[in-house]
Amino acid sequence: MNLVFRPTDEMNLSRVELVISTYIFTRHLPKSKILIDVGDCYATRGALMTLEPKIEVVDDVLNSVVCMLTAASNQHTWFLPTTIMRKCSMISS
Template structure:
């Protein structure tokens, strides 16, 4: 799947097999693409980078570092935030239409989509579990609040009178999606697709 989406750069004598700018995958990371193995975030970050490079500027595909910072309740360095803003958040916040964020909770990947025009937090999960849904949605709210905090200030807006989206006030939507087998560990592949 990945080979059809991104250019592989093989480094002779090294472990880095995929290099797409600020995202790299080692041989070990790519070995997580085997059945019944947890896909590591490096693989998803390469997919995020590839989608960012080929998508409309109004769509943000965010790396897992945003989710990790939001869940852990920590701030990013100004250098990291500048790099993420320049690389992934390529339009003003009042012009963004959709935000895609891979999410991780209790050894499981799922996808959060923020649909700005519809004011929805879309929860896509290939292994829905009613006992885990609250924790996963809480993670989504943390990311929404984190993004609101990151996008404070006039530099994030297109001009005077522009309104900043209040992601954390959006309603949840849970579309029916095909479900994986409980022991398959296919959630990472599912999120990448």
């Protein structure tokens, strides 16, 4: 398969994780395909490809993780999306 990167042995991925990573990181599939949809947040294959080693991760991926963590939390815990964090850092500067 023509992947963006090859998982290394050190990653110790299971078969299911290998199949999922192949589906996400295959070069010839459409980058516009939405692979994560959690209400107000979503991430396309192109956004998830920023999880490739040595690439800066885009906000769509981080915000999707924030949404999933907040929804799964059984405590009163908030995980703030990057837009709010950026505004907070600008105020405190």
